[in-house]
Amino acid sequence: MAAIKKITPLLAAASSGLLPGAAQSQTVYENDWNLDFALLNYSEEDRIDVTTLATTVDGRLSDDDYVKVRLALDTMSGATPSGETPTENGSTFTGTSGGSSSTSSSSPGLTSFDDTRLEFDGNWEHTRSRISRLNYNAYVSVESDYTAIGTSISYQRDNAKKTKTWTIGFGGSYDRITGPGNGTPEPLSAANNNITNGVGKKNTYDLLVGRSFTINSRTITQLNYSISSSSGYMTDPYKVYSVTSATDTSTTAYNESRPESRQRQSIYWKLVHQTRKNNNIHMSARYYSDDWDVKSLTLDYKHRFNRFNGSYYEPQFRFYNQSKASFYRQNLAFDEATPEFISADTRLSDLQSITLAMKYGYLLKSEARINMRLSYFYQTVEDNFFDTNKALTFDINYSLKFD
Amino acid sequence: MKHLSKLILFTSICSLSACGTMKQTFNDMRKVEKVKPWEKNILAKDEMKLSGSPVESYFDSHIYFSKEASTGGSGVGGGGCGCN
Structure with missing residues (x-):
């Protein structure tokens, strides 16, 4: 300062x-510093409710040093699919998911949970020369059954005319996972037997190479390629799968089992354009694949209509399509051999998601701005007892510049 | 019937106009030009940043990380969680 x-x-x-x-x-x-308060409420129909409070401070320490610090608090409660396939006789599995225990008799196939998460994220960008910058990031996320810490470094270098930029980034993270009873359940064991192992640990390493180009005075684009390698405990300690009985009238729940490594890669493209009417278009596409056989395509489009008084409204659309993991199964028949890996987690199935949103921003005065957004999320899941999920999200943020 | 014809005519004109605007926007997007330093005023605006709104990106990545199997692509780093 x-x-x-x-x-x-x-x-x-x-x-x-x-x-x-x-x-x-x-x-x-x-005004070199920016203070931002944000509130989000995410609410699924008859399932999860999440409220997030996030505060961000960012600004310049000197001409060459820019810092950003974020503190976020999540409170999560509600019910989430356990993976169990309920029968006409209801549910036999009593589970927990992140904190408090619950019964699932009133909502077969769902387990209730109640948890709080605190996250700290710090970023420091240092300008090394007129055309190169280094960016350091570190984060910690803590909840009752999951701790994640991570760090990353990225280097950006412009060409002499500053119309093209190379980015290369490395990241590493360590996750510590516990399930019910401060341990992780024995994979493939009967869920109600409560056989637990020690704490689950996972390491992840990321590499990203990106290139951005200025196409013309109104258009800029970016292309990224990233790979990620994870090893360790990748199973969800709260998810189960069902084995149906010979009469097909009841099921028994077993703890799921996932591979202990995962290699991911993605290609990401983004384009930002200002139209002749001074409106802004943000569009992006991502192709993702991993060695669990999950492949996905994500398309995102935002069109910001700027108004004369500094306010704007921005309709948004997002489409996501995913193919299932190779070991995804809704359930097993009583006479089928148990595979080494199996999961009935909806997130690993064939699924499609659509998000429609409307954002509105308003300039309160020259130093303060308020943005609010209402989003509707609709997901269809194939080959699962829970074949749809609907959520309404409202977020609002107040941003203030100060010296 | 008269009103319906007017409505169809109005809708057709609007559609053609929108088509024309979309075509022009598409052409503007892919027109490669050398940009001089003094022509970068639009590109320097906050709303033209490739990273978009940081708060919005943070919330979105948190939600989609919890509901879908894919993650990442736009950058490295960021918080993990055991979200359901």
């Missing part, structure tokens, strides 16, 4: 010589 204050008057003095009539202008200090 001190460095900025020293430089700003010098710049003002220098520019006063260039602009006629500006010689008598007062010294103007830029």
Whole structure:
């Protein structure tokens, strides 16, 4: 901050010589810091309810150093599919999912949970030269049964005209997972036997290479390729699968089992354009695949209509299509051999998601802005007892610039 | 009937106009030009950042990470969780 204050008057003095009539202008200090308060409420029909509070502070420590710090708090409650396939006789599995125990008799196939998560995320960008920057990031996320810590570093280098930028980034993270009873359940064991192992641990390493191009004075685009390698405990300690009885009138729940490694890769493309009517288009596409046989395509489109008074409205559309993991099964028949890996988690099935959203932004005064958004999320899941999921999300953020 | 004809005519004109605008926008997007430093005022705006709104990206990635099997692509780093 001190460095900025020293430089700003010098710049003002220098520019006063260039602009006629500006010689008598007062010294103007830029608002260099930004404070942002955000609130999100995510509510699924008859299932999960999440409220998130996030506070972000970002600004320049000096001409070469920019920092951003975010603190977020999630409260999550409701019910989530356990993976069990209920029969006409109801549910036999009593499970937990993240904190408190619950019975599932009133909602077969669902387990209730109640949890709180706290996350800290810090970012520091250091300008090394006129055309190169280094970005350091670190985060910690803590909830009752899951702790994640991670760090990353990325390097950006522009060409001499600053119309093209290379980005290369590396990241590493460590996750610590516990399930019911401060341990992880024995994979493939009967869920109600409560056989538990120790804490689950997972390591993930990421690499990203990206290139951005200025196409013209109104259009910029970006292309990223990223790979990620995870190893360790990848099973969800709260998910089960069902084995149907010979009479097909009841099921028994067993703890799911997933491979202990996962290699992911994705190609991501984004384009940002300002139209001749001074509206903004953000469109992106991502193709993703991994060695669990999950392949997906994500398309995202946002069209921001800018209004004369600094306000805007922005309709948004997102489409997502995913193929199932090789070991995904809704359930097993009583006479089928148990495979090494099996999961009935809806998130690993064939699924499609559509999100429709409308965002509105309003400039309160020159230093403050408020944005709000209402989103509708609709997901269809194939080959699962829970074949649809609907959610309504509302988020609002208040952003204030200050010195 | 008269009103219906007017409505169809109005809708057709609007559709053609929208088509024309979309075609023009598409042509503008792919027109490669050398950009001089003093022509970067639009590209320097907040709403033209490739990263988009950081708060919105954070919320979206958190939700989709919890509901879908795919993740990542736009960058490295960021928080993980055991979200359901």
